[in-house]
Amino acid sequence: MKMEDMPLSGPDNTKLEALVHDIYSELVEDACLGLCFEVHRAVKQGYFFLDETDQESMKEFEIVDQPGVDIFGQVYNQWKNKECECPNCKRLIAASRFAPHLEKCLGMGRNSSRIASRRLASNNNTSKSESDQEDNDDLNDNDWSYGAEKKAKKRKSDKSQNSPRRSKSLKHKNGELGSSISAEAYKYSYNTGISYETLGPDEVRSLLTTQCGVISEHTKKMCTRSQRCPQHTDEQRRAVRVFLLGPSAPLLPSADTAVDNDSFDIPDGQTLLSRLQWEDSPDISPTDSASSKASTNHSDSRRPKKKKRTSLCLNSGGGGGGGGSLSGSSSSQSNISLVTKKKRPKVSAPSISSIYDDLN
């Protein structure tokens, strides 16, 4: 039985009701009085009329109540029906869809590259897979063999689209991630590798001078990290070079005999000859240029030194790790390549001592 809504029964009823109403009136009066005090204080303190300015301004900012406009008087769906011509594809696009369309159309923005590479990958997959890998430039740089790629593609399409997080579970396949979606804009970095089968001997050589090049067992790809990458040892690097270029040309720019990379020992004449071979290539290995930079810092009078010691070095017949950049400064010698050879040991000697000085 709901007692609350019904007046209380019995002779006390009216009295109780009266009491209830009395209490209620008291409460209301209290509220009114509170309001009066508040207003009075505001008036006396002078802040009661602060929200009222002159009539003109009041009219200006009055709330607008017309149909078709918002309370400020602005038309709110003004751009709904407008169409814009895309400067790229010359199509007429609705205004609200213009920005996303432009993103896709110009190939910029987060999703467009992803979608494009995915489309590319699926096209390649579906059309034919036996064709040259050379044709598909972006696939070249990726690690996936086609079978693995298909598997990965299926998994990718299972999940929802357009988020970089999604491919994370595929990251550790074979220890390397080379998803076909991989484009420039991704947060996580991964190791790409190159398949040595697809490269010609010159390319292999140039690659090996700049990169680690050790061939991974699972993927048969060459490591693209620097010459000093911590994942592979020098022994591995040398083995790769022997394997790829033949036993006559172990082309480690850093010294073969020394185990650690820091020292620049004088290699034997064989490596000197091999250096002569690829002296023509403009590539400078990172270690070489690094060492030459270091040497330039420490030995200011590099050039005169080189010229002085030229005769000595002809006799010594050794070449150390040195700068390929030195080739530019060679002069006054008949055989340019030979001269650059000589310059190397000169530079290396002071550089070695200076390096160790720094270490100490």
Place this chain on the structure above:
Amino acid sequence: MSKESRMRATINQKLTEMGERERLKELLRSKLTECGWKDQMKAHCKEVIKEKGLEHVTVEDLVVEITPKGRALVPDSVKKELLHRIRAFLAQHAT
């Protein structure tokens, strides 16, 4: 009659002691502000003040003008709810 007055006194005392009065006051104030009663009353105050003159208006003036109007303008829903709560309290605590 004295019984009645004694009863009233007891009830009032209980209301205050148990904090119910404060609670009811707060409830009423918030409800009145919500429903726009307060703004209405303030607008009325403005008129009174403009009438009486800014410098010379007193609390009494305002009270006299505001209270009857205020009582009349309380919305029915608010009134009903408050009555309901007071009755409930009485039902619980009346002897």
